[in-house]
Amino acid sequence: MDKLIIEATRSSPAIAFDAETSWLQIRGESYPENAAAFYAPVFAWLKEFLAEHDPAATVQVDLEILYLNSSSTKVMLNLFDLLDQVAQDGAPVVVNWRYDPDNETILECGQDLSEELEALTFNLVERPQELS
């Protein structure tokens, strides 16, 4: 299965999903004009990946989100729901939600999302402070 690589823009994140290593990364800001349309190819890839995925292999999801608008938050929850479903079926899924300690809004957003999920492991990971 091909990797899914989407370059970042000012209002949409960089996406790098690798089926071979089961490593999914999303980095950047998300307030696209139409969140459902932007994430449609991401959903398509993820559904295909999860259908073919070896349930013994750990899926690792790393997120470094600086800003999520409200519609992207909804879409992100739908994305996590797919992962939570395979986790409920026994596949190990680890989500690392990385946040800047001085950006409480993103921490809160991660907490809101993690409360909605049952089976996957959702880690809130504080990123080291940048040296200034």
Added chain:
Amino acid sequence: MKDFDLVRLKDELGERGILISFSGPFSHSIIEELGKVVRNHLENTRLSRTAMMDVFAVYVEQAQNVGNYLRHWEQEPSGERIASSGIVVIARDGERYVVSSGNLMVQIDVAPLVVYLEQLRALDKAGLKALHKQKLRQPLSEAGGGGLGLIEMARKATMPLQYALTTVDAGVFFTLRVVI
């Protein structure tokens, strides 16, 4: 030139603490560009990163709400005045930032919006979080709106959302004011 007094306009913007104001076609690229201006401005202040991102977030939600409503009217033969009625303003008021936006609406859309705003105004932070949780599970509308934007604004605001309705020839002008 009498009716085109930019000095007076600029003075008035200054007196009202207005840092950034935009009125015109709300394309996505304009929303992005203005967002960059907002962020650049706030990065040069002593505002904490959380507060800065809250001002930015409220700006994005307002601008996208206005943009979505206006876009819906672009295709309508009678919708031209609504489609060009949007405005977003970011102002400083002492230690607070105030993000406001406005646009014309048709009467039929006003009542449900007012009911929703009054519902939000009556909720405390815990109530807003509970409603957010409930709305998070509702599907996105075709226009891309999720009905979450106003709740997110209310959660970031330091006082209840404020709004005003002004009757004008072409309909009702809706103004939303969020203090952060």
